[in-house]
Amino acid sequence: MATIFPREERAEALFGEILKNPEACRRLMDTFNDSLDMADVLDAPTVSAQQFAAALFNAYENKDLSAFLMAICQHSMFDLLRNAALIPFKFNADGQPNPVILTDDAGVLLPNNKFAVSSKVYDRFIRVFQKQEKVKMYLASGYCKYHGYDEGSMDVVEYHYNQHLGLLLIYELPDTVKQKVTEAEAYSTVWDIQMRLQHALPRSVVYYGQDTLKDGGTRYDELGVFLPLEHFADRLERHMETATKIVYGE
Template identity: 50%
Template sequence: MQEQTIFPREEKAEALFQKILDDPWACAKLEDTFCHYLFCSEDQDVDLPPEAFTRALFNAYIHRDMSAFLMAISQNTMFDLLRNAYLIPYRFNADGKENPIIMTDEEGQLLPAYQGTVHEKSYRHFNKVYQSLGDRKNIFFAQAYCYSHDYGSEEMDVEQKVLGRSTGVLLIRELPDTVKAKKTEAEAYSAVWDLMIELEKQLPKAYVFYGQDTLLDHDDRYDELGIFLPDSLFLKNLERHVAKAEAIIYG
């Protein structure tokens, strides 16, 4: 049977799945996230017409496509569920959409495009923290959002769905290039999983971003890890939260 899945299957994901299975906390997070996003719940709008839902369900069965099935019942693919349970990172600039959006330069100053458009109190607090840091490299004031995917029309087009935007502090750090090591993206997630879960347990609801072979520094390529601390959760005691993230990354 010719493969006609809506998303390419993630290769060599077994090690990542086993890490999640081995952690009861992670299993509970995944179950809670799945139940939250079931679109048949009373408090969630249903935009997919019944005929489109039925078509999605049948196509998922015929083509053995788990992501198509999960999108039909929860508006999330398998890896959307893992991301929105904070069990794997969000991709930098997924689906060709800028995310996160970096709004300051290497000196912590607002870029011209964002002057007058950001919340002044949040930026002032970021700048105060930024100026107090010993190492300011790759720390930015930024905007980020979490996302899932759903069917955008009766034609079953797949669209990225923004679930919520926040401003906050973004830390970007380089990691070894997993492409050179010939690792798939799922294997790369597995390699950084322990680090990410420590971040999520210590800094709940922080967004973790990951880019495979996306950071260029002096003609060398690296993977990059981004930790985004939303203002709404981390504005209080921000200095301590930034220090905690740094300690986890380099610990």
């Protein structure tokens, strides 16, 4: 049988970066330990003893670690890495917009937004909005997510939490698909950026997309830095400058 999620190919370089970084290992372990209680905190369904056993045996038979992790901590393998801020969230994973962009390239609110944007929030965004060649800016709504099992059917269910309005900065990076680089390998290439962002801008969220940005007929990878306004509204301009310097190694 196939694994529940497609297996990430050539992930060894990424795992190697994590293993040689004590702080990264600690964050991964802390995220796992915290997730053991997530069902109670986030009102996620709990699995029965029979469902637990089925998930355990399925994981053994199919060499599928995520199948078992979802039964005990409501996270797949890569959910843990993302929620520990060790790898980026994937832009619009599984066809679901994340982050949801709320403004156009000129900074104007898009019509028919399903998210309420107060005049105070929009004014804060407009004060820092700039049209630049190196970075695109949007007001957006982003969230974290994890996966678990439906209590009745044992189907895989996706859960969202920590949804915030914030400033999304999008940067162009070389197209790794042309270089025949896997997604996991691409994450390892931006490892230093991810770690530096977490040190300088804790609670920022990093997004990544392979071959997802088109500019003038040329395709690029895109890296997004999401700054939730709840945490970064003060001195937002300085936080933007910090993110840009880190991404471009300035």
